[in-house]
Amino acid sequence: MTVRLSVIGTGYLGATHAACMAELGFDVIGLDVVPEKVELLNSGKVPFYEPELDEVLERNIKAGRLRFTTSFQEAAEFGDVHFICVGTPQQSGSYAADMSQVFGSVRSLAPHLKSGDLVVGKSTVPVGTATQIAHELSQSAPGVDIAWNPEFLREGFAVEDTLNPDRLVIGVRSHEGEAKLREVYAPLIAKDIPFLVTDFPTAELVKVAANSFLATKISFINAMAEVCEAAGADVVQLAEAIGYDTRIGNRFLAAGLGFGGGCLPKDIRAFMARAGELGAEEALTFLREVDQINLRRRSHTVDLVTKELGASVRDKNICVLGATFKPDSDDVRDSPSLDVAVALANAGANVIVHDPKGTVNAERVYPTMKYSTDVAAAAVDADLILHGTEWAEYREIDPAELGKIVRTKNVIDARNKLDVKLWRDAGWNIRALGRPTA
Ligand code: UDX
Secondary structure, rough: OEEEEEEOOOHHHHHHHHHHHHOOEEEEEEEEEOOOOOHHHHHHOOOOOOOHHHHHHHHHHOOOOOEEEOHHHHHHHOOOOEEEEOOOOOOOOOOOOOOHHHHHHHHHHHOOOOOEEEEEEOOOOOOOHHHHHHHHHHHHOOOOOOEEEEOOOOOHHHHHHHOOOOOOEEEEOOOOHHHHHHHOOHHHHOOOOOEEEEEEHHHHHHHHHHHHHHHHHHHHHHHHHHHHHOOOOHHHHHHHHHHHOOOOOOOOOOOOOOOOOOOOOHHHHHHHHHHHHHHOOOHHHHHHHHHHHHHHHHHHHHHHHHOOOOOOOOOOEEEOOOOOOOOOOOOOOHHHHHHHHHHHHOOOOOEEEOOOOHHHHHHHHHHEEEEEEHHHHHOOOOEEEEEEOOOOHHOOHHHHHHOOOOOEEEEEEEEOOOHHHHHHHOOOOOEEEEOOOO
């Protein structure tokens, strides 16, 4: 491979992109400003949990195709194509995205870039960012081109989604930029993965539009769950029935505690904020409702727990199954389950949160909460079990066995993944969100 790559930022997106590009045969250098992360990555270890990533990383470091640095100069001088994969979190006190890492990394790279280099944005950004960066680079790094190439990977499937994406989207302003990205993605294009070439704003918008659609789908079915509860209907059956219509499809129709994580919640908010700046806020007022429906799932679950335990949760023992925002991840950012656990603890309950992978991260954010990595230990003397994240192992729990160690056989399935009949037959009082009570 002739093109050499640098990848700026080694979070879920950057670390995966760097390792997977090396897997495709490129020489890659990854950069992070946190020396401990760089050291860990250089020793072949992933600083977070992501299935399959550790093997890909280790294999490519050993093969000499991949290494990591903290030096922008080293990264800029090594690569011809530089992928920007840093975070764009929600600004505190605002819906808008905090763009300091994106502009900071471009500004750190700029003095060391070579004429002919290509900077490729992958971070999720407000529309207009690529044009702004292009303008900056035209002053600070003449002869450097820019492209936008949004990333759609899901945590838990990051390697699979990077090596076998549903589509590739590139926003470009030159034939050279397009040609270079065609070279980078040649192994994927050869597998007939759709490759869409657009302008900058379209590429930027594709990402937020896709995430808004997914968030809307989840909030739609959760709105139906609210109506089902009021009408005594079953949202799981309803979702299955509408999902057979191929125009609707059955994916992303799982009603429950709603969406969380480092992407969907902040992306729809940043999208609303940006639309407002552009004078198009009316177009996205529905996203405010999507956000509200989603947040209501959490307060509704707290209310349900409180109701099931009498009028108050004070001094009640509650075991919360799941700390992460979804299974097969150790990410607790904006986790619905953890949010509910914290609300219950704040209301005076004795809460123990179980998670197979997420307790270390959860403890960093909420150090006063009690955690366990053993379901039985977490459930001893519980007055109620709350199923908040749908890890596969929770479906393997034997309700008869668990029933022997709890104080009261109360369970709330906030993810609609437990076998209601099995739990009921074992003598449990089970409530599932959006499903009939008995
Ligand atoms: C998401 C997008 O899927 C991905 O394309 C984008 O690049 C980043 O944001 P991710 O945050 O990894 O990926 O999680 P995802 O699998 O989309 O789930 C998001 C949240 O929605 C989770 O909290 C999940 O539990 C919830 N969810 C998902 C539901 O509540 N119901 C569903 O039917 C599906």
